[in-house]
Structures are given as structure tokens and as C-alpha cells.
Amino acid sequence: MSVEGVHPAAATGFQRAADAYRRGRPDYPEEAVAFLAGRMGLEPGRRVLDMAAGTGKLTRLLIPFGAGIVAVEPVEAMRSALAKDVPDVEVLAGRAEAIPLADASVDAAVVAQAFHWFRAKEALTELHRVLRGGSTLALIWNVRDEERSAFWAALSRAIEPFRGDTPSHRSMAWRRAFDRTELFTSLQTRSFEWEHATTREGAVDRVMSTSFIAAMPDDERDRMREQVLRLLDDDPRIGPRAERFGLPYRTDVQWCTRR
DSSP: OOOTTTHHHHHHHHHHHHHHHHHHOOOOOOOHHHHHHHHHHOOOEEEEEEETTTTTHHHHHHGGGOEEEEOOSOHHHHHHHHHHHHHHHEEEBBTTTSSSSOOOOOEEEEEEGGGGGGGGHHHHHHHHHEEEEEEEEEEEEEEEEEGGGGHHHHHHHGGGOOOOTOOOSSOOTTTTHHHHHSSOOOOOOEEEEEEEEEEEEHHHHHHTTTTHTTOOOOHHHHHHHHHHHHHHOOOOTTTTOOOOEEEEEEEEEEEEEEE
């Protein structure tokens, strides 16, 4: 499957893996979400853009703060899952480089787990366009904490040869656009350490929802699934008998202000 303006790994992988994404991807820790909502000033009467909202992992956590949310997502399967799971939120098809909203129509914008997919300079121009003056643009990332997990460290070594030209948050290439732009203030960061309680199948779903893995041929995905199970067995904190366990993450909340 192709989606205009979307990297093939994202278009194909996330179309195929929307259900695994819903099951296996972690939510965001309560403390980080509360901090994020505070930075964006979420409250009744305000309107926030959730850009590249995926299946709504963050979207549904923002609802209790009372702001109106418009979720924009380019991949149809992800968008359908979002609309099903978060039925009271406005959901639109669109890309960060062509946001289907009017000028100065939102009071804040957030990008969860996705800015590395964007053509960064174009995306910042579009986000600047739809935000009102003085508004906050925020990013939030769940980052696998390899320093605290033998499984995560071994997994990264196992999957990296298959990445190809798929964009990566860890490359930090996306960050250069923030360093160079005059449209927003400097990006600031606050981090939160936590563990995601999951199961063996949940961990497998987490890995299989990775874009370039989900886009693999079926036989290669089957081999990867078996390798993930072996890596779980080899982790001294998990092992073959663990039914539930914690996988460590670091959640980074980043924000800047529209000039």
C-alpha cells in the first residue's frame, strides 16, 4: 500500500500492523501526560491538534483535560482504529506537511512518537500556520531504555540490519529542523523513567508493530517473531517462565513556542 507523501515503511507497515500497535505499544505514563497537558495549557474551551495520532494511544489520555481534540492521521487502518477507540474525537486524514486545518485554528499541537517520519522543515511550516501565536508545539516519545534492559539492547542489534532507509527517532536527524528554524523557540525536554507491564505476546506485538518489520514478507516476520521469543527467554530479568514482566522506558516530553 502507498500513501502519498508517507514513507513506504510507514504506509505499508502501519496499515498491516494497526491491531498489533493497539495491543503491544505502551501508553504514556500519567505523570508525563499531566506535564504535557500543563505545558500545552489544555483545558475546556481550547482546541488541540494531535498530529499523526496513530491509533489514539495519546489522544484518549488527553480527553480528560477537557480541550477539544482534532486527530490527524495519514494511514487508513490506524485512523479507523482511532475512530473506533476514541469515538468522540474529530478524526481527519492528513499529513504533517499538508494539515487539513485553517490558519491559526488550534491553541496547541502535539506529535506523539512520529516527528521523525515528517519532512521536518515543511512540517514545522505547516504547524506554525495552524497554530495561533504564542501556542505550544509539543512532542512526546516513549524510548526503549536499553541501559536497563538486556532484551531491548539485544533486540536493537537484531532488528537494525533490517531498517534500511526507514527514519529513526534515535538518529536525531529530525532535531536539526528545530535547531535551524526561526518559527519556534528552542526545544526543551523533560524525561520520565518508568516500566511498561506486559506479557510475552505483548512484547512480540510491540516489536511486530515496528514499521519496517511489519512491512516484511510473512516468512521473514515469522522468523523475527521466533527471534523475539528467544531474546525474551535469554533476558535474565524475564526468562521463559515469566508470564508478566516490566519493560523499561524513558518518556521524553519536548516543547517549544510558536513565534
